[in-house]
Amino acid sequence: MDHPDYDCGVNVAFxxxxxxxxxxxxxxxxxxxxxxxxxxxxxxxxxxxxxxxQLRELERDGIVTRTVHEGFPLRVEYTLTERGTRLDAALTAVAEWGEQNVDHVVAARASAHA
Amino acid sequence: MDHPDYDCGVNVAFxxxxxxxxxxxxxxxxxxxxxxxxxxxxxxxxxxxxxxxQLRELERDGIVTRTVHEGFPLRVEYTLTERGTRLDAALTAVAEWGEQNVDHVVAARASAHA
Known part of the structure; x- marks a missing residue:
């Protein structure tokens, strides 16, 4: 990836x-x-x-939309944007990897520091 | 995800x-x-x-294997483990998201700080 601020798309998502x-x-x-x-x-x-x-940052980055519904009392709702929905979908496989490997990673780190 | 150290598999991978x-x-x-x-x-x-x-940490976490090949001179090689290969594969969609959205994210942050 050729970008002045990022070497890799993963860093952008992180x-x-x-x-x-x-x-x-x-x-x-x-x-x-x-x-x-x-x-x-x-x-x-x-x-x-x-x-x-966290919500302000996600809104700034175009991941979340904050909608104010008029009325009394005022109602404020947060939703994922299209961009946010695609990021969440892309993270699914990463979440699965994490769930499958958490015990190994935690044990590896514990023994490294033992 | 029910783990004392992590709420979500994505955090493990991060x-x-x-x-x-x-x-x-x-x-x-x-x-x-x-x-x-x-x-x-x-x-x-x-x-x-x-x-x-970085390589020591990746080796500790079971993502990379460091192999020393005997001989003169000594040859040291790094390879992805099976666990590392699966993590790399899981990150593919995240990398694509990052590449597709880097310009938006950089612009959104620039205007937020303008």
Whole structure:
């Protein structure tokens, strides 16, 4: 890949989704639109501040859309964009590899540090 | 995914390969066994020290095998393990996503910081 900022397409994807929480956020939104509170419950032990920051970054990168529905009370929903849906799909095989190899990786690291 | 250290398989894979150089190292080794000097030339602007460290980590995690061939001079070769080959394959779709979306991501970040 010939780009001034990146050697490899994988690095681009890692930049966009390579934090502790973003893969889980993508997975939750791949199941459908979510409101902030529901998303926070689903993602798990994430603070409001961190979830808001992760969503802002995903929105900036064109992965998530934030929609405000008029009415009382105001309703704010988050959904995956087309770009985000394709990234989530591309990550499926990576998630499977991770699930199949987590025990090996954790054990290999434990013995390396023993 | 129910694991004390990881919420999602993607995080496991990112832990194993989520550095600037490791995706490119994996790609180079997916093309066949490489000696250190050849790998360093192919990967590009990476220092000897950093490449050696990345290879040690990949070897620890079971992604790369380091083989010493007896003889004079001694020959050391690096190859992908079966586990590494499957990870490299799983990353193909992610690399494609990155190549297709790099311009959008770079532009989105530039305008966000403008």
């Amino acid at each position: 930049d966009v989704v390579g934090t502790k929480w973003k893969p889980t956020i993508l997975w939750c939104l791949s199941q459908g639109a979510r409101r902030f509170a529901a998303l926070r419950r689903e993602v798990g032990a994430i603070s409001e501040k961190v979830l808001a920051q | 832990d194993v390969v989520g550095t600037k150089w490791k995706p490119t190292i994996l790609w180079c080794l997916s093309q066949g066994a490489r000696r250190f000097a050849a790998l360093r030339r192919e990967v590009g602007a990476i220092s000897e020290k950093v490449l050696a460290q």
